[in-house]
Amino acid sequence: MAVATEREYGLYINGELTESAAGDVRELSEPATGxxxxxxxxxxxADVDRAVEAARAALGGPWGKTPPNExxxxxxxxxxxxxxxxxxLAELEVRNVGKAISSVKAELAQAVENFRFYGSAIAxxxxxxxxxxxxxxxxxxxxxxxxxxxxxPWNYPLxxxxxxxxxxxxxxxxxxxxxxxxxxxxxxxxxxxxxxxGFPPGAINVVPxxxxxxxxxxxxxxxxxxxxxxxxxxxxxxxxxxxxDPIKRITLxxxxxxxxxxxxxxxxxxxxxxxxxxxxxxxGQSCEARSRILVEQSLYDEFVSSFADAAGKLxxxxxxxxxxxxxxxxxxxxxxRVHGYVEAGREEGAEVVAGGERPDGKGAFYPPTVLxxxxxxxxxxxxxxxxxxxxVSSFADxxxxxxIANDVRYGLMATxxxxxxxxxxxxxxxxxxxxxxxxxxxxxxxGIPFGGYKQSGFGRELGLETLELYLETKSVLVATGAKPxxxxxx
Ligand code: NAD
Numbered sequence: 001m002a003v004a005t006e007r008e009y010g011l012y013i014n015g016e017l018t019e020s021a022a023g024d025v026r027e028l029s030e031p032a033t034g035x036x037x038x039x040x041x042x043x044x045x046a047d048v049d050r051a052v053e054a055a056r057a058a059l060g061g062p063w064g065k066t067p068p069n070e071x072x073x074x075x076x077x078x079x080x081x082x083x084x085x086x087x088x089l090a091e092l093e094v095r096n097v098g099k100a101i102s103s104v105k106a107e108l109a110q111a112v113e114n115f116r117f118y119g120s121a122i123a124x125x126x127x128x129x130x131x132x133x134x135x136x137x138x139x140x141x142x143x144x145x146x147x148x149x150x151x152x153p154w155n156y157p158l159x160x161x162x163x164x165x166x167x168x169x170x171x172x173x174x175x176x177x178x179x180x181x182x183x184x185x186x187x188x189x190x191x192x193x194x195x196x197x198g199f200p201p202g203a204i205n206v207v208p209x210x211x212x213x214x215x216x217x218x219x220x221x222x223x224x225x226x227x228x229x230x231x232x233x234x235x236x237x238x239x240x241x242x243x244x245d246p247i248k249r250i251t252l253x254x255x256x257x258x259x260x261x262x263x264x265x266x267x268x269x270x271x272x273x274x275x276x277x278x279x280x281x282x283x284g285q286s287c288e289a290r291s292r293i294l295v296e297q298s299l300y301d302e303f304v305s306s307f308a309d310a311a312g313k314l315x316x317x318x319x320x321x322x323x324x325x326x327x328x329x330x331x332x333x334x335x336x337r338v339h340g341y342v343e344a345g346r347e348e349g350a351e352v353v354a355g356g357e358r359p360d361g362k363g364a365f366y367p368p369t370v371l372x373x374x375x376x377x378x379x380x381x382x383x384x385x386x387x388x389x390x391x392v393s394s395f396a397d398x399x400x401x402x403x404i405a406n407d408v409r410y411g412l413m414a415t416x417x418x419x420x421x422x423x424x425x426x427x428x429x430x431x432x433x434x435x436x437x438x439x440x441x442x443x444x445x446x447g448i449p450f451g452g453y454k455q456s457g458f459g460r461e462l463g464l465e466t467l468e469l470y471l472e473t474k475s476v477l478v479a480t481g482a483k484p485x486x487x488x489x490x
Contacts, residue, residue, distance in 0.1 A: 003054040005376075006305060007038050007045070008025075008041075008372075009015045009039070009184070009185060009188050010188075011042040011043050011051070011188075011206065011208070012188055012191040012192065012204070013047065013050050013081070013200065013206075013207070014050070014051075014054035014197075014205065015054075015199075015201025016452050017188070019041050020044055021046040021050075022044045022046070024041065025041055025042065025069070026042050026181060028185070028207075029094065030095050031079030031098030031328045031329065031330055031331055031364050032318065032364070033363055034363065037095055037134050039389035040108045040184055040185070040188075040208060041208075042181060042208060042209050042215070043208060043209040044209070045217050046210075047207055048207055048214060051262055052147060052176055052205075052218075052223040052224060054201065054205055055174040055203075055205055056223055057177065057202050058151050058200055058202030059144070059174045061200075062138060063172070063174050063200050064144075064172070068123075068125065068172075069122075070118075071170060071172065072123075073119075074119075074169075075115045075116070075166060075169060075170060075478055076115070076192075076197055077197040077198065078193065079113075079119065080317065081193040081194075082112045082193065083109065083112055084185075085189075086108055086166075088394030089108060089158065089186055090108055091381075092095055093157065093185075093186045094320055095308065095319075096183050097183055098192055098319055098327050098328030098329065098330060099282050099319055099327040100283075100319045100321075100325060100327040101420045102322060102325065103282050103327070104158070104408070105383070108158065110159060110326070110445075111158055111161075114162045114163060114166050115162060115165075117166070117314070117446035117447050117462075118166035118169070118467075119166075119170070120448075121167075121170060121464055124146070124467070125171065125463055125467060126142065127140035127141050132399055133481060135480050136477055136479065136480065138478075139237070139430050139476050139478070140472070140475050140476065141473075141476060142171075142471045143172075143474055144172035144173045144228045144271060144470060144471060144472075145171070145249055145469075145470050145477050146173060146174075146178070146224075146225030146226065147175075147176065147195060147220060147226075148164075148174070148175050148224070148225070148227075149176050149178070149209070149218045149224040149301070150175055150176070150177040150178070150227075150228045151177075151178045151219075151229045151230070151231065151239075152177065152228075153180055153230055153231045153232075154180035155285045155286060155287070156329070157185075157186050158187070158190070160230055161186065161190060162190070163195075163230075164230070164461075165177065165190075165204065166176060167469070168228070168470050169203065169204070170470075171470035171471050173226070174202060174203050175204050176205045176206075176207060176218060177191075177207070178207050178209060178218055179208050179212075180208070180211070181208050182208050183330075184208035187206050187208075188206050191206045199457050210245040211231075211235065213236075216238075218389050219239055220242050224248065225461065226248060226250070226378065226469075227243055227248055228250075228251045228469070229250075229251070229252050230252075230253040230254075230287075231254065231454070232254065232255050233254040233255045233409070233455045233461060236254040239252065240393075242324055249469070251458065251459025251460075252452075252458055253287070253457050253461060254410075254456050255410055255412075256383055256411075256456050258288055258289065258292075258381070258414055259290065259292045259293075259404070259408075259414050259415075259431070260278055260290035260305060260415045261294045261415070261417065261427065262275065262293065262295045262296065262299065263299075263416075263417060263418040263420070263422055263423065264296040264299040265419035266299075266417035266418055267417075267439075268303070268306065270417070270439060271417040272303070272310055275290065275307060275415075275417070275441070276307065276310045276314070277441055278290035278391065278441045279291055279293075279389075279390050280311065280368045280390075281325075283326050283327055283328070283387065283388050284385070284389060285329065285330065285386050287385065287412055287445050288412050288413035290414075290415050290441075291384070291385060291391065291407075292374075292381055292390070292391050293307070293391070294393050294394070294397060294401055295392060295394055295395070295398075296394070296397075297394045297396055297400065297407075299399070300392075304370070304372045305362060307392070308354040308370045311368040311369075312355075312368070316359075317365070326365075326368060326388060327365075328363045328364045329364040329387055330364065331364070333362040334387070334428040334432075335387070338385055338387030338389060339358055341379070341383070341385045341387070342355075342369055342389060343357070344379050344380060345371045345379075348378045348379065348380065349373065349378075350371040350372065350374045350380060350391065351371070352369065352371060352372075353370045353371075353372045353394040354367070354368060354370040355367035367388065367390055368388045369388055370388040371389065371390065371391045371392065372392045373395060374392060376404050377392060378391075381393065382408055393459055393461055397488075398423065398426070398427075401427075402430045405427075406432050407432060409454060409455040410455055411432045411433045411454035411456050411461075412435070412452045412456035413435045413437075414431045414433040414436045414437070415438075416428070416436065416437070416438050416439070424439065425438070432453045432454060433448060434449075434450065434456065439474045444461075445462065447463065447464075449461070449463030449464075449465045449466070470479045481489040
């Protein structure tokens with residue numbers, strides 16, 4: 001296949017793949033097999049300095065001088081390059097992250113559309129003008145914020161990279177992107193493709209490295225004007241603190257513990273398979289996974305039994321097999337962490353009605369797991385497990401369902417299943433989440449703002465709103481009166 005597993009990957013700085021100054025290299029292996037995958041250079045502080053310098057030079061130079069129509073053409077060209085190289089990118093992502101290729105294909109399709117959306121959305125970047133009183137004309141200019149430091153996690157490295165790059169580049173910013181050190185391959189390959197289609201050196205720089213040192217160094221770097229972060233709520237808090245001196249613009253896309261609320265009048269032919277998908281796609285390693293199912297009391301037993309049956313039928317295994325529905329988790333350590341939550345659930349009184357045991361053999365596989373009889377105060381109902389584990393709780397009536405849905409510190413996503421359209425709209429208004437689906441499991445589309453309420457962060461991705469987060473608004477005031485200005489009357 002297209003992916004060269006022996007390949008060495010450099011850092012991508014100023015339009016070139018380069019070794020790290022200190023010569024640091026990380027050996028990557030495939031989560032699904034444990035086999036070696038690639039050797040990747042890891043950035044140190046000197047490399048981040050070089051990347052920021054290249055980004056600043058491109059901002060004041062070739063990228064800053066690239067007009068919007070040319071930026072649009074390049075974003076569309078990069079989308080075309082992703083399509084042309086889709087097989088290689090998909091395999092790279094599957095082997096690096098361990099997730100099923102069926103999921104990666106959908107993510108890749110979205111990544112392509114995301115570049116196209118922002119390539120076209122450039123046309124919406126515009127100031128406004130209006131005369132004020134008799135002698136002042138006001139107009140506003142939209143200017144790029146500057147150099148954007150962007151930090152992405154390991155769960156959707158390819159898709160998250162495009163969520164970050166596309167709006168920043170459309171707005172005219174330059175980028176220093178830090179992928180997770182365990183999953184940098186697709187971002188590095190995309191940066192190479194960007195260079196090939198004509199993005200000037202320095203517009204995009206990719207510096208994989210450890211978060212606590214190199215990520216933090218990037219956040220504090222005086223040459224970086226804005227930080228866009230996706231990752232855990234804990235790290236998001238640290239980033240807020242670090243970005244306060246010197247003051248930087250920040251946006252945070254953080255964790256979730258999203259409810260899937262099922263009323264007794266729901267159409268179960270839709271609600272059951274969609275609820276199964278909503279937690280187990282990407283093996284539950286999704287910020288917006290609907291990891292808490294809340295079921296109206298009268299439906300509870302029937303729902304738990306049908307859901308557990310359906311979960312038990314999912315195909316777990318080789319992530320490169322197109323029939324696989326649930327691939328590997330990112331690592332054995334992460335699998336142990338996920339299993340620790342299942343054990344904690346058992347100890348708190350939850351009943352494991354599907355999955356719940358680590359399989360023998362190679363790879364970080366974990367079966368779709370259902371914890372029933374969960375109460376909202378339990379640790380498994382409050383903390384992000386980030387694996388193929390769902391909790392099921394019951395609620396008495398609409399008011400109780402809303403109360404439990406909102407009884408977490410997160411607010412990223414919610415899905416509601418009901419045969420009563422008015423109730424669906426009532427819940428959409430009352431659940432505190434950035435996105436609410438009514439009889440609709442899907443979550444993120446280019447053009448539709450995506451982001452959090454509460455401790456799931458702030459700022460929005462994927463929408464026109466996102467462009468604003470990479471732009472400054474400058475007001476220009478112009479005297480248009482016939483008489484000379486003389487404010488002191490002197
Ligand atoms: P994480 O916070 O540990 O790491 C995320 C990124 O931040 C990585 O690149 C890491 O190297 C870096 N990082 C870690 N510590 C840092 C520091 N002190 N300073 C700067 N950078 C640092 O999160 P994770 O475990 O890799 O990712 C999973 C989390 O991401 C989950 O909580 C998930 O919900 C969240 N997530 C959110 C969204 C969203 O859109 N809201 C999308 C995907 C994932």
